Amino acid sequence: MNDFAGFATKHTRAANSAVPIYLDYQATTPTDPRVVEAMLPYFTEKFGNPHSRNHRFGWDAEEGVAQARHQVASIIGANEKEIIFTSGATESNNLAIKGVARFYKDKKRHIITCVTEHKCVLDSARHLELEGFRVTYLPVQKNGLIDLDLLRSSIADDTVLVSIMAVNNEIGVIQPLAEIGRICREKKVFFHTDGAQAVGKIPLDVEAMQIDLMSISGHKIYGPKGIGALFVRRRPRVRLEAIISGGGQERGMRSGTLPTPLCVGLGEACRIAQEEMGAEAERLHALRTRFLDKITEQLPEVYVNGDLQNRIPGNLNLSFAYVEGEGLMMGIKDLAVSSGSACTSASLEPSYVLRALGVEEELAHTSLRIGMGRFTTEAEVDYAVDRIVGEVRRLRSMSPLWEMAQEGIDIKSIKWAAH
Protein backbone atom coordinates (compact mmCIF):
# COMPACT_ATOMS: atom_id res chain seq x y z
CA MET A 1 0.00 0.00 0.00
CA ASN A 2 2.93 2.34 0.77
CA ASP A 3 3.92 2.59 -2.88
CA PHE A 4 0.54 4.10 -3.49
CA ALA A 5 0.54 6.54 -0.64
CA GLY A 6 -0.79 9.75 -2.08
CA PHE A 7 -2.31 8.00 -5.07
CA ALA A 8 -5.87 8.62 -3.93
CA THR A 9 -5.18 12.25 -3.22
CA LYS A 10 -4.34 12.79 -6.86
CA HIS A 11 -8.03 12.38 -7.58
CA THR A 12 -9.06 14.51 -4.66
CA ARG A 13 -6.86 17.42 -5.61
CA ALA A 14 -7.00 20.75 -3.89
CA ALA A 15 -9.22 23.33 -5.47
CA ASN A 16 -6.28 25.36 -6.74
CA SER A 17 -4.46 22.59 -8.62
CA ALA A 18 -4.54 22.25 -12.40
CA VAL A 19 -6.17 18.79 -12.46
CA PRO A 20 -9.96 19.00 -12.74
CA ILE A 21 -12.15 17.66 -9.95
CA TYR A 22 -13.50 14.29 -11.01
CA LEU A 23 -17.30 14.18 -10.76
CA ASP A 24 -18.05 11.59 -13.41
CA TYR A 25 -18.07 8.35 -11.39
CA GLN A 26 -20.88 6.87 -13.52
CA ALA A 27 -18.61 7.07 -16.56
CA THR A 28 -15.77 5.25 -14.87
CA THR A 29 -13.85 5.15 -11.60
CA PRO A 30 -10.16 5.23 -10.77
CA THR A 31 -8.81 1.82 -9.88
CA ASP A 32 -8.49 1.63 -6.12
CA PRO A 33 -4.80 1.41 -5.11
CA ARG A 34 -5.63 -1.70 -3.06
CA VAL A 35 -6.98 -3.30 -6.23
CA VAL A 36 -3.85 -2.44 -8.20
CA GLU A 37 -1.73 -3.90 -5.44
CA ALA A 38 -3.69 -7.15 -5.46
CA MET A 39 -3.29 -7.40 -9.24
CA LEU A 40 0.45 -6.76 -9.51
CA PRO A 41 1.81 -10.23 -8.60
CA TYR A 42 -0.36 -11.74 -11.33
CA PHE A 43 1.46 -9.79 -14.03
CA THR A 44 4.90 -11.03 -13.01
CA GLU A 45 5.57 -13.98 -10.69
CA LYS A 46 2.08 -15.53 -10.84
CA PHE A 47 1.76 -15.08 -14.58
CA GLY A 48 0.63 -18.61 -15.36
CA ASN A 49 -2.31 -19.60 -17.50
CA PRO A 50 -5.10 -20.35 -15.04
CA HIS A 51 -6.23 -23.16 -17.35
CA SER A 52 -2.85 -24.94 -17.15
CA ARG A 53 -3.57 -27.91 -14.94
CA ASN A 54 -0.17 -29.52 -14.66
CA HIS A 55 2.23 -27.07 -13.08
CA ARG A 56 2.63 -24.61 -10.28
CA PHE A 57 2.30 -21.50 -12.45
CA GLY A 58 -1.11 -22.56 -13.62
CA TRP A 59 -2.22 -23.52 -10.13
CA ASP A 60 -1.20 -20.14 -8.68
CA ALA A 61 -3.12 -18.30 -11.35
CA GLU A 62 -6.11 -20.58 -10.96
CA GLU A 63 -6.11 -19.94 -7.23
CA GLY A 64 -6.23 -16.20 -7.85
CA VAL A 65 -9.11 -16.61 -10.29
CA ALA A 66 -11.00 -18.90 -7.93
CA GLN A 67 -10.75 -16.43 -5.08
CA ALA A 68 -11.86 -13.60 -7.37
CA ARG A 69 -14.82 -15.65 -8.56
CA HIS A 70 -15.78 -16.20 -4.95
CA GLN A 71 -15.53 -12.47 -4.18
CA VAL A 72 -17.65 -11.52 -7.18
CA ALA A 73 -20.27 -14.13 -6.31
CA SER A 74 -20.33 -13.02 -2.71
CA ILE A 75 -21.29 -9.41 -3.39
CA ILE A 76 -24.49 -10.46 -5.19
CA GLY A 77 -25.32 -13.49 -3.05
CA ALA A 78 -24.50 -16.00 -5.79
CA ASN A 79 -22.49 -19.20 -5.93
CA GLU A 80 -19.03 -18.93 -7.49
CA LYS A 81 -19.97 -21.56 -10.06
CA GLU A 82 -22.51 -19.10 -11.40
CA ILE A 83 -19.95 -16.40 -12.29
CA ILE A 84 -18.65 -16.12 -15.87
CA PHE A 85 -15.81 -13.67 -16.44
CA THR A 86 -16.17 -11.44 -19.51
CA SER A 87 -14.48 -8.34 -20.91
CA GLY A 88 -17.00 -6.01 -19.30
CA ALA A 89 -20.67 -5.27 -18.86
CA THR A 90 -21.18 -4.67 -22.58
CA GLU A 91 -20.09 -8.20 -23.37
CA SER A 92 -22.08 -9.56 -20.42
CA ASN A 93 -25.22 -7.83 -21.65
CA ASN A 94 -24.67 -9.10 -25.18
CA LEU A 95 -24.08 -12.64 -23.94
CA ALA A 96 -27.08 -12.63 -21.62
CA ILE A 97 -29.56 -11.19 -24.09
CA LYS A 98 -28.44 -12.74 -27.37
CA GLY A 99 -27.28 -15.94 -25.67
CA VAL A 100 -30.55 -16.70 -23.89
CA ALA A 101 -32.76 -15.63 -26.80
CA ARG A 102 -30.84 -17.76 -29.30
CA PHE A 103 -30.71 -20.83 -27.07
CA TYR A 104 -34.48 -20.94 -26.57
CA LYS A 105 -35.41 -19.60 -30.02
CA ASP A 106 -37.32 -22.66 -31.14
CA LYS A 107 -39.97 -22.14 -28.49
CA LYS A 108 -39.70 -18.52 -27.43
CA ARG A 109 -39.49 -15.49 -29.68
CA HIS A 110 -40.17 -12.50 -27.47
CA ILE A 111 -38.08 -10.41 -25.09
CA ILE A 112 -38.92 -7.38 -22.97
CA THR A 113 -36.60 -4.53 -22.11
CA CYS A 114 -36.90 -0.83 -21.38
CA VAL A 115 -36.31 2.40 -23.31
CA THR A 116 -33.78 3.81 -20.83
CA GLU A 117 -31.45 0.80 -20.97
CA HIS A 118 -27.79 1.21 -21.85
CA LYS A 119 -27.08 1.28 -25.60
CA CYS A 120 -25.49 -2.17 -25.50
CA VAL A 121 -28.75 -3.66 -24.26
CA LEU A 122 -30.88 -1.74 -26.75
CA ASP A 123 -28.54 -2.58 -29.58
CA SER A 124 -28.50 -6.27 -28.66
CA ALA A 125 -32.29 -6.20 -28.67
CA ARG A 126 -32.36 -4.49 -32.08
CA HIS A 127 -30.03 -7.16 -33.33
CA LEU A 128 -32.42 -9.85 -32.17
CA GLU A 129 -35.26 -8.08 -33.97
CA LEU A 130 -33.29 -8.54 -37.18
CA GLU A 131 -33.08 -12.24 -36.34
CA GLY A 132 -36.85 -12.40 -36.11
CA PHE A 133 -37.48 -11.89 -32.40
CA ARG A 134 -40.15 -9.52 -31.13
CA VAL A 135 -38.99 -6.97 -28.62
CA THR A 136 -41.14 -4.90 -26.29
CA TYR A 137 -39.49 -1.69 -25.12
CA LEU A 138 -41.25 -0.67 -21.93
CA PRO A 139 -41.62 3.07 -21.39
CA VAL A 140 -40.70 4.59 -18.04
CA GLN A 141 -42.70 6.83 -15.78
CA LYS A 142 -41.72 10.44 -15.11
CA ASN A 143 -39.47 9.29 -12.25
CA GLY A 144 -37.56 6.91 -14.54
CA LEU A 145 -39.03 3.68 -13.11
CA ILE A 146 -40.93 1.09 -15.10
CA ASP A 147 -44.61 0.39 -14.50
CA LEU A 148 -44.88 -3.10 -12.99
CA ASP A 149 -48.44 -3.64 -14.20
CA LEU A 150 -47.32 -2.83 -17.70
CA LEU A 151 -44.45 -5.27 -17.36
CA ARG A 152 -46.82 -7.99 -16.20
CA SER A 153 -49.25 -7.41 -19.03
CA SER A 154 -46.45 -7.31 -21.60
CA ILE A 155 -45.29 -10.84 -20.82
CA ALA A 156 -46.58 -13.21 -23.51
CA ASP A 157 -46.61 -17.00 -23.80
CA ASP A 158 -43.44 -16.92 -25.86
CA THR A 159 -41.55 -14.37 -23.77
CA VAL A 160 -38.16 -15.80 -22.90
CA LEU A 161 -36.40 -12.91 -21.19
CA VAL A 162 -37.02 -9.68 -19.34
CA SER A 163 -33.95 -7.42 -19.27
CA ILE A 164 -34.28 -4.39 -16.98
CA MET A 165 -31.27 -2.50 -15.67
CA ALA A 166 -30.76 -2.31 -11.92
CA VAL A 167 -29.54 1.30 -11.90
CA ASN A 168 -29.64 3.77 -14.76
CA ASN A 169 -26.30 5.20 -15.81
CA GLU A 170 -27.55 8.73 -16.45
CA ILE A 171 -30.07 9.36 -13.71
CA GLY A 172 -29.05 6.75 -11.12
CA VAL A 173 -32.59 5.51 -10.44
CA ILE A 174 -33.00 2.03 -8.98
CA GLN A 175 -35.62 -0.18 -10.62
CA PRO A 176 -37.81 -2.32 -8.33
CA LEU A 177 -35.72 -5.46 -8.83
CA ALA A 178 -37.40 -7.72 -6.28
CA GLU A 179 -40.84 -6.96 -7.71
CA ILE A 180 -39.64 -7.54 -11.26
CA GLY A 181 -38.01 -10.78 -10.13
CA ARG A 182 -41.22 -11.95 -8.51
CA ILE A 183 -43.27 -11.26 -11.64
CA CYS A 184 -40.75 -13.00 -13.89
CA ARG A 185 -40.49 -16.08 -11.70
CA GLU A 186 -44.26 -16.29 -11.44
CA LYS A 187 -44.56 -16.09 -15.24
CA LYS A 188 -41.60 -18.44 -15.76
CA VAL A 189 -39.60 -15.90 -17.70
CA PHE A 190 -35.86 -15.34 -17.18
CA PHE A 191 -34.91 -12.06 -15.53
CA HIS A 192 -31.66 -10.43 -16.60
CA THR A 193 -30.47 -7.19 -15.06
CA ASP A 194 -27.62 -4.94 -16.12
CA GLY A 195 -25.97 -4.36 -12.76
CA ALA A 196 -23.04 -2.27 -14.03
CA GLN A 197 -24.10 0.83 -12.07
CA ALA A 198 -25.59 -1.04 -9.13
CA VAL A 199 -23.09 -3.62 -7.91
CA GLY A 200 -21.12 -2.33 -4.95
CA LYS A 201 -23.42 0.65 -4.55
CA ILE A 202 -26.65 -0.91 -3.35
CA PRO A 203 -27.20 -4.29 -1.65
CA LEU A 204 -28.01 -6.95 -4.24
CA ASP A 205 -29.08 -10.52 -3.64
CA VAL A 206 -29.85 -12.70 -6.63
CA GLU A 207 -31.80 -15.12 -4.45
CA ALA A 208 -34.01 -12.60 -2.67
CA MET A 209 -34.51 -10.64 -5.88
CA GLN A 210 -35.00 -13.76 -8.03
CA ILE A 211 -32.53 -12.57 -10.62
CA ASP A 212 -31.46 -15.15 -13.22
CA LEU A 213 -28.69 -13.25 -14.97
CA MET A 214 -26.74 -10.18 -13.92
CA SER A 215 -24.09 -8.18 -15.75
CA ILE A 216 -21.21 -6.75 -13.72
CA SER A 217 -18.55 -4.23 -14.71
CA GLY A 218 -15.09 -3.88 -13.18
CA HIS A 219 -14.26 -0.27 -13.91
CA LYS A 220 -17.48 1.14 -12.44
CA ILE A 221 -16.54 -0.23 -9.01
CA TYR A 222 -12.89 0.90 -8.70
CA GLY A 223 -11.65 -2.19 -10.48
CA PRO A 224 -9.74 -2.33 -13.77
CA LYS A 225 -11.19 -1.68 -17.22
CA GLY A 226 -11.54 -4.62 -19.58
CA ILE A 227 -13.09 -7.04 -17.11
CA GLY A 228 -16.65 -7.81 -16.14
CA ALA A 229 -18.74 -10.78 -15.19
CA LEU A 230 -22.07 -12.37 -15.92
CA PHE A 231 -23.99 -14.18 -13.23
CA VAL A 232 -25.84 -17.12 -14.81
CA ARG A 233 -28.18 -18.97 -12.47
CA ARG A 234 -27.71 -22.74 -12.06
CA ARG A 235 -30.95 -23.61 -10.31
CA PRO A 236 -33.34 -23.30 -12.03
CA ARG A 237 -30.80 -23.56 -14.76
CA VAL A 238 -30.42 -20.82 -17.33
CA ARG A 239 -28.87 -21.90 -20.59
CA LEU A 240 -27.38 -19.72 -23.25
CA GLU A 241 -25.64 -19.93 -26.58
CA ALA A 242 -22.06 -18.69 -26.42
CA ILE A 243 -21.04 -15.79 -28.62
CA ILE A 244 -17.31 -16.56 -28.58
CA SER A 245 -16.24 -20.01 -29.78
CA GLY A 246 -13.05 -21.63 -28.57
CA GLY A 247 -11.58 -23.76 -25.82
CA GLY A 248 -14.76 -23.97 -23.82
CA GLN A 249 -13.59 -22.03 -20.77
CA GLU A 250 -16.12 -20.58 -18.34
CA ARG A 251 -18.38 -23.63 -18.62
CA GLY A 252 -18.44 -23.21 -22.36
CA MET A 253 -20.17 -19.89 -22.15
CA ARG A 254 -17.13 -17.71 -22.76
CA SER A 255 -14.05 -19.19 -24.37
CA GLY A 256 -10.67 -17.53 -24.08
CA THR A 257 -7.83 -17.52 -21.56
CA LEU A 258 -8.88 -15.63 -18.48
CA PRO A 259 -6.94 -12.41 -17.83
CA THR A 260 -5.81 -13.40 -14.34
CA PRO A 261 -4.72 -9.94 -13.11
CA LEU A 262 -8.01 -8.40 -14.26
CA CYS A 263 -10.07 -11.18 -12.66
CA VAL A 264 -8.16 -10.70 -9.40
CA GLY A 265 -8.72 -6.94 -9.67
CA LEU A 266 -12.45 -7.35 -10.15
CA GLY A 267 -12.56 -9.73 -7.19
CA GLU A 268 -10.67 -7.37 -4.90
CA ALA A 269 -12.85 -4.46 -6.06
CA CYS A 270 -15.94 -6.47 -5.10
CA ARG A 271 -14.44 -7.41 -1.74
CA ILE A 272 -13.70 -3.77 -0.88
CA ALA A 273 -17.07 -2.55 -2.14
CA GLN A 274 -18.94 -5.19 -0.14
CA GLU A 275 -17.04 -4.29 3.00
CA GLU A 276 -17.39 -0.54 2.68
CA MET A 277 -20.75 -0.20 0.94
CA GLY A 278 -22.81 0.72 3.98
CA ALA A 279 -20.60 3.51 5.30
CA GLU A 280 -19.77 4.76 1.82
CA ALA A 281 -23.43 4.99 0.81
CA GLU A 282 -24.14 7.07 3.87
CA ARG A 283 -21.18 9.37 3.18
CA LEU A 284 -22.16 9.85 -0.48
CA HIS A 285 -25.76 10.47 0.41
CA ALA A 286 -24.68 13.29 2.74
CA LEU A 287 -22.45 14.74 0.02
CA ARG A 288 -25.24 14.64 -2.53
CA THR A 289 -27.71 16.28 -0.18
CA ARG A 290 -25.15 18.99 0.53
CA PHE A 291 -24.57 19.49 -3.20
CA LEU A 292 -28.24 19.73 -4.09
CA ASP A 293 -29.19 21.94 -1.14
CA LYS A 294 -26.41 24.41 -1.86
CA ILE A 295 -27.32 24.58 -5.54
CA THR A 296 -31.05 25.06 -5.05
CA GLU A 297 -30.52 27.62 -2.28
CA GLN A 298 -28.60 29.80 -4.70
CA LEU A 299 -30.21 29.13 -8.07
CA PRO A 300 -33.87 29.19 -9.12
CA GLU A 301 -35.22 26.87 -11.82
CA VAL A 302 -32.97 23.88 -11.26
CA TYR A 303 -34.70 20.54 -11.77
CA VAL A 304 -33.69 17.04 -10.62
CA ASN A 305 -34.11 14.47 -13.38
CA GLY A 306 -35.30 11.08 -12.16
CA ASP A 307 -36.53 9.86 -8.80
CA LEU A 308 -34.51 11.25 -5.90
CA GLN A 309 -35.56 8.58 -3.38
CA ASN A 310 -35.01 5.45 -5.45
CA ARG A 311 -31.55 6.45 -6.55
CA ILE A 312 -27.96 5.47 -5.88
CA PRO A 313 -26.43 7.96 -3.46
CA GLY A 314 -23.59 9.14 -5.71
CA ASN A 315 -25.67 10.42 -8.63
CA LEU A 316 -27.30 13.72 -9.41
CA ASN A 317 -28.76 14.73 -12.75
CA LEU A 318 -29.80 18.36 -12.86
CA SER A 319 -31.33 20.61 -15.49
CA PHE A 320 -30.30 24.25 -15.23
CA ALA A 321 -33.08 25.89 -17.21
CA TYR A 322 -32.08 28.44 -19.87
CA VAL A 323 -28.41 27.41 -19.88
CA GLU A 324 -27.21 24.94 -22.50
CA GLY A 325 -25.33 22.00 -20.99
CA GLU A 326 -22.28 21.98 -23.18
CA GLY A 327 -21.92 25.73 -22.90
CA LEU A 328 -22.03 25.29 -19.13
CA MET A 329 -19.46 22.52 -19.18
CA MET A 330 -17.08 24.75 -21.09
CA GLY A 331 -17.26 27.27 -18.29
CA ILE A 332 -16.55 24.72 -15.60
CA LYS A 333 -13.57 23.06 -17.21
CA ASP A 334 -12.05 22.42 -13.81
CA LEU A 335 -14.93 20.05 -13.07
CA ALA A 336 -15.11 16.74 -14.92
CA VAL A 337 -18.86 16.16 -15.33
CA SER A 338 -21.05 14.93 -18.15
CA SER A 339 -23.94 16.54 -19.99
CA GLY A 340 -27.18 15.27 -21.48
CA SER A 341 -27.00 18.02 -24.03
CA ALA A 342 -27.05 17.34 -27.72
CA CYS A 343 -23.75 18.95 -28.34
CA THR A 344 -21.66 16.44 -26.44
CA SER A 345 -22.64 13.65 -28.78
CA ALA A 346 -22.11 13.42 -32.49
CA SER A 347 -25.82 12.78 -32.99
CA LEU A 348 -26.93 16.29 -31.93
CA GLU A 349 -29.86 14.69 -30.14
CA PRO A 350 -30.34 15.33 -26.45
CA SER A 351 -30.19 12.38 -24.04
CA TYR A 352 -32.68 9.64 -24.93
CA VAL A 353 -32.93 8.77 -21.25
CA LEU A 354 -34.10 12.25 -20.27
CA ARG A 355 -36.46 12.34 -23.26
CA ALA A 356 -37.94 9.02 -22.11
CA LEU A 357 -38.76 10.59 -18.74
CA GLY A 358 -40.76 13.21 -20.59
CA VAL A 359 -38.18 15.92 -19.92
CA GLU A 360 -38.78 18.49 -22.63
CA GLU A 361 -36.06 18.85 -25.19
CA GLU A 362 -35.20 22.38 -24.13
CA LEU A 363 -34.62 21.18 -20.56
CA ALA A 364 -32.81 18.04 -21.68
CA HIS A 365 -30.27 20.32 -23.34
CA THR A 366 -29.56 22.01 -20.03
CA SER A 367 -28.68 18.95 -17.98
CA LEU A 368 -25.54 17.94 -16.15
CA ARG A 369 -24.78 14.56 -14.62
CA ILE A 370 -22.77 14.87 -11.44
CA GLY A 371 -21.28 11.58 -10.25
CA MET A 372 -19.70 11.42 -6.82
CA GLY A 373 -17.68 8.49 -5.55
CA ARG A 374 -15.10 7.01 -3.24
CA PHE A 375 -12.58 9.82 -3.55
CA THR A 376 -15.01 12.77 -3.59
CA THR A 377 -14.60 15.12 -0.64
CA GLU A 378 -16.80 17.74 0.96
CA ALA A 379 -14.31 20.44 -0.07
CA GLU A 380 -14.65 19.31 -3.70
CA VAL A 381 -18.43 19.44 -3.48
CA ASP A 382 -18.33 22.97 -2.08
CA TYR A 383 -15.89 24.10 -4.75
CA ALA A 384 -17.96 22.50 -7.52
CA VAL A 385 -21.14 24.14 -6.28
CA ASP A 386 -19.50 27.57 -6.25
CA ARG A 387 -18.19 27.12 -9.78
CA ILE A 388 -21.51 25.88 -11.14
CA VAL A 389 -23.54 28.61 -9.46
CA GLY A 390 -21.19 31.31 -10.75
CA GLU A 391 -21.19 29.99 -14.30
CA VAL A 392 -24.95 29.39 -14.47
CA ARG A 393 -25.52 32.97 -13.34
CA ARG A 394 -23.11 34.31 -15.95
CA LEU A 395 -24.63 32.26 -18.77
CA ARG A 396 -28.17 33.09 -17.74
CA SER A 397 -27.27 36.78 -17.87
CA MET A 398 -26.41 36.25 -21.53
CA SER A 399 -29.23 33.83 -22.34
CA PRO A 400 -32.09 35.22 -24.45
CA LEU A 401 -34.36 32.54 -22.98
CA TRP A 402 -33.63 33.58 -19.42
CA GLU A 403 -34.34 37.20 -20.44
CA MET A 404 -37.70 36.21 -21.92
CA ALA A 405 -38.57 34.17 -18.86
CA GLN A 406 -37.80 37.18 -16.65
CA GLU A 407 -40.03 39.34 -18.88
CA GLY A 408 -42.82 36.83 -18.43
CA ILE A 409 -42.77 35.62 -22.02
CA ASP A 410 -43.79 31.99 -22.39
CA ILE A 411 -41.05 30.40 -24.47
CA LYS A 412 -43.48 27.81 -25.75
CA SER A 413 -45.69 30.55 -27.21
CA ILE A 414 -42.96 31.50 -29.67
CA LYS A 415 -42.92 29.83 -33.04
CA TRP A 416 -39.36 28.58 -33.23
CA ALA A 417 -37.85 27.52 -36.50
CA ALA A 418 -36.22 24.15 -35.98
CA HIS A 419 -32.80 23.99 -37.55
Added chain:
Amino acid sequence: MAYSNKVVDHYENPRNVGGFDKTDDGVGTGLVGAPACGDVMKLQIKVSPEGIIEDAKFKTFGCGSAIASSSLVTEWVKGKSLDEAQGIKNTQIAEHLALPPVKIHCSVLAEDAIKAAINDYRQKAASRPASEAKTEEVV
Protein backbone atom coordinates in the same frame (compact mmCIF):
# COMPACT_ATOMS: atom_id res chain seq x y z
CA MET B 1 -13.76 18.31 -27.71
CA ALA B 2 -10.95 20.83 -27.85
CA TYR B 3 -12.00 24.35 -28.66
CA SER B 4 -9.84 26.78 -30.61
CA ASN B 5 -8.28 29.65 -28.68
CA LYS B 6 -10.57 32.09 -30.47
CA VAL B 7 -13.70 30.23 -29.39
CA VAL B 8 -12.43 30.12 -25.81
CA ASP B 9 -11.62 33.82 -25.90
CA HIS B 10 -15.10 34.78 -27.13
CA TYR B 11 -16.73 32.40 -24.66
CA GLU B 12 -14.78 33.74 -21.70
CA ASN B 13 -14.86 37.39 -22.77
CA PRO B 14 -17.94 37.71 -24.93
CA ARG B 15 -18.15 41.00 -26.84
CA ASN B 16 -21.29 43.11 -26.85
CA VAL B 17 -23.58 41.07 -24.60
CA GLY B 18 -26.89 42.78 -24.00
CA GLY B 19 -29.68 44.33 -26.00
CA PHE B 20 -31.41 47.45 -27.30
CA ASP B 21 -35.03 48.51 -27.10
CA LYS B 22 -36.54 46.49 -29.91
CA THR B 23 -39.36 49.01 -30.43
CA ASP B 24 -36.79 51.67 -31.37
CA ASP B 25 -37.05 52.49 -35.10
CA GLY B 26 -33.31 52.35 -35.56
CA VAL B 27 -33.03 48.87 -34.08
CA GLY B 28 -33.28 45.58 -35.94
CA THR B 29 -33.75 42.38 -33.96
CA GLY B 30 -33.06 38.83 -35.10
CA LEU B 31 -34.10 35.85 -32.99
CA VAL B 32 -33.10 32.53 -34.53
CA GLY B 33 -32.72 28.90 -33.52
CA ALA B 34 -34.92 26.91 -31.17
CA PRO B 35 -34.62 25.90 -27.52
CA ALA B 36 -35.39 22.31 -28.45
CA CYS B 37 -32.36 22.26 -30.71
CA GLY B 38 -30.09 23.62 -28.02
CA ASP B 39 -29.28 26.94 -29.71
CA VAL B 40 -31.06 30.30 -29.65
CA MET B 41 -29.41 33.56 -30.72
CA LYS B 42 -30.79 37.04 -30.31
CA LEU B 43 -28.83 39.59 -32.30
CA GLN B 44 -29.67 43.28 -32.43
CA ILE B 45 -28.24 46.04 -34.59
CA LYS B 46 -28.52 49.79 -34.16
CA VAL B 47 -28.54 51.50 -37.54
CA SER B 48 -27.61 55.14 -38.17
CA PRO B 49 -29.73 57.39 -40.41
CA GLU B 50 -27.01 56.83 -43.03
CA GLY B 51 -27.65 53.10 -42.97
CA ILE B 52 -24.50 52.15 -41.11
CA ILE B 53 -24.59 49.62 -38.26
CA GLU B 54 -23.36 51.69 -35.33
CA ASP B 55 -23.67 49.13 -32.62
CA ALA B 56 -24.64 45.49 -32.12
CA LYS B 57 -25.60 43.36 -29.13
CA PHE B 58 -26.32 39.69 -28.62
CA LYS B 59 -27.58 37.12 -26.20
CA THR B 60 -27.15 33.42 -26.89
CA PHE B 61 -28.36 30.15 -25.39
CA GLY B 62 -26.06 27.47 -26.68
CA CYS B 63 -22.70 25.81 -26.61
CA GLY B 64 -19.38 27.62 -26.57
CA SER B 65 -19.19 27.70 -30.36
CA ALA B 66 -22.65 29.26 -30.62
CA ILE B 67 -21.74 31.93 -28.07
CA ALA B 68 -18.45 32.60 -29.84
CA SER B 69 -20.08 32.79 -33.29
CA SER B 70 -22.62 35.36 -32.17
CA SER B 71 -20.06 37.35 -30.19
CA LEU B 72 -17.80 37.45 -33.25
CA VAL B 73 -20.47 38.68 -35.63
CA THR B 74 -21.42 41.56 -33.34
CA GLU B 75 -17.82 42.72 -33.77
CA TRP B 76 -17.86 42.19 -37.51
CA VAL B 77 -21.08 44.01 -38.32
CA LYS B 78 -20.16 47.19 -36.47
CA GLY B 79 -19.30 50.00 -38.91
CA LYS B 80 -20.62 48.03 -41.89
CA SER B 81 -23.47 49.09 -44.15
CA LEU B 82 -26.51 46.83 -44.16
CA ASP B 83 -25.53 45.39 -47.53
CA GLU B 84 -22.01 44.69 -46.37
CA ALA B 85 -23.26 43.00 -43.21
CA GLN B 86 -25.72 41.01 -45.30
CA GLY B 87 -22.74 39.59 -47.17
CA ILE B 88 -21.15 37.92 -44.12
CA LYS B 89 -21.01 34.18 -44.77
CA ASN B 90 -21.10 31.38 -42.26
CA THR B 91 -17.95 29.93 -43.82
CA GLN B 92 -16.03 33.06 -42.84
CA ILE B 93 -17.24 32.72 -39.26
CA ALA B 94 -16.42 29.02 -39.14
CA GLU B 95 -13.00 29.61 -40.63
CA HIS B 96 -12.15 32.46 -38.28
CA LEU B 97 -13.14 30.45 -35.21
CA ALA B 98 -11.72 27.17 -36.58
CA LEU B 99 -15.01 25.40 -35.88
CA PRO B 100 -15.02 21.61 -36.32
CA PRO B 101 -17.60 20.14 -38.74
CA VAL B 102 -20.02 19.22 -35.94
CA LYS B 103 -20.17 22.92 -34.96
CA ILE B 104 -20.72 24.42 -38.42
CA HIS B 105 -24.41 24.84 -37.61
CA CYS B 106 -23.41 27.44 -34.99
CA SER B 107 -21.88 29.62 -37.70
CA VAL B 108 -24.93 29.09 -39.92
CA LEU B 109 -27.12 30.26 -37.08
CA ALA B 110 -24.98 33.38 -36.59
CA GLU B 111 -25.32 34.22 -40.29
CA ASP B 112 -29.07 33.70 -40.01
CA ALA B 113 -29.15 35.99 -36.98
CA ILE B 114 -27.52 38.89 -38.87
CA LYS B 115 -29.87 38.41 -41.81
CA ALA B 116 -32.88 38.28 -39.50
CA ALA B 117 -31.83 41.46 -37.71
CA ILE B 118 -31.27 43.32 -41.00
CA ASN B 119 -34.56 42.04 -42.33
CA ASP B 120 -36.38 43.19 -39.20
CA TYR B 121 -34.83 46.63 -39.49
CA ARG B 122 -35.76 46.93 -43.17
CA GLN B 123 -39.32 45.79 -42.61
CA LYS B 124 -39.73 48.35 -39.86
CA ALA B 125 -38.33 51.07 -42.12
CA ALA B 126 -40.60 50.04 -45.00
CA SER B 127 -43.71 50.16 -42.86
CA ARG B 128 -42.97 53.69 -41.74
CA PRO B 129 -44.53 56.65 -43.62
CA ALA B 130 -42.42 57.65 -46.63
CA SER B 131 -41.24 60.92 -45.11
CA GLU B 132 -39.61 59.05 -42.23
CA ALA B 133 -38.15 56.32 -44.34
CA LYS B 134 -35.22 58.32 -45.64
CA THR B 135 -32.66 56.10 -44.03
CA GLU B 136 -33.79 53.29 -46.21
CA GLU B 137 -33.26 55.29 -49.41
CA VAL B 138 -29.67 55.87 -48.50
CA VAL B 139 -29.15 52.17 -48.43
